[in-house]
């Protein structure tokens with residue numbers, strides 16, 4: 076039971092250009108962006124105006140313990156614009172002592188002065204979208220930055236972390252990008268651990284509709300790592316990162332002790348969160364709501380929110396509602412897995428129904444338990460690492476089938 080969301084996500088949709096694998100809600104502004112004065116500044120200022128309005132429109136404001144500024148490319152904003160955003164939350168919602176305030180940064184769009192400016196604005200955790208250290212792989216994925224940019228950013232972040240100016244930082248990589256064979260991936264991982272980021276996110280490449288990669292695949296012009304290579308890549312991720320002291324606390328996330336992302340845990344553990352900005356999804360009271368992805372529509376929606384009534388998903392319902400299948404799916408992503416008995420109890424089923432449903436779920440999972448993909452620890456069920464985590468989809472699909480059957 077969670078009465079008030081304690082976390083907020085803020086979407087900054089601007090990017091220089093769209094990367095070849097990306098289908099996010101972004102506004103490509105070209106290469107010569109200047110967020111406060113030059114080209115692009117009008118679009119950015121106008122967006123911030125509506126974003127502020129949306130942030131202020133919420134009636135049930137309560138102090139936040141995590142803020143995550145993501146995108147897009149938030150580091151296109153200047154430090155003063157980031158500072159203004161944080162002040163807006165501080166003055167209107169309040170910030171808990173020790174709140175985690177994360178900002179995504181892109182190696183091609185910030186320098187060391189900006190970094191100190193962002194820290195001065197209140198950011199205490201950074202997430203660096205490195206994706207790879209290999210120039211050919213980066214160019215082939217449509218990224219603007221080069222290995223040298225990633226290395227520079229890593230040393231600045233490491234320096235600020237080592238000197239206690241920030242609480243943590245994360246380095247994000249994409250696994251199985253085109254040209255990233257076993258050797259290239261191992262190189263990426265080794266370079267990553269050399270900078271000892273306290274947190275590492277490893278996302279698997281997904282081919283999304285409408286992207287350049289999708290078109291190239293249709294034309295037979297994109298060569299992705301083979302299934303064997305992809306499996307070997309995953310194995311080496313586990314081997315290299317665990318050998319370097321990292322633990323896999325979620326399917327795509329590794330960290331050194333004490334550096335789990337507090338904000339992301341909110342999504343996975345089923346707590347509520349606010350979200351602001353074009354195309355972003357919030358779930359303050361359990362029901363999810365995604366804002367329009369197109370600027371004109373988003374602005375219209377904000378005006379409507381302010382002048383008329385808030386969307387029903389944004390109004391305090393006093394309880395957090397989430398379907399059982401979603402709770403299991405999210406919980407299973409985490410190393411600790413889920414306490415099935417506890418989740419079943421929350422369903423308020425009669426004893427007989429409880430037992431029948433439990434038996435049928437265990438039947439679905441029998442073969443995964445026998446093959447060791449799934450582990451039972453008392454009432455708790457968790458994916459084994461690495462095998463269960465790699466094949467989590469199969470286990471989750473069987474759970475969704477079970478859920479459909481009993482409903």
Ligand code: SF4
Pocket residue numbers: 089090091092093094097098099101146147148181204
């Ligand atoms: S920088 Fe990130 S958000 Fe922007 S287009 Fe590239 S992948 Fe998408």
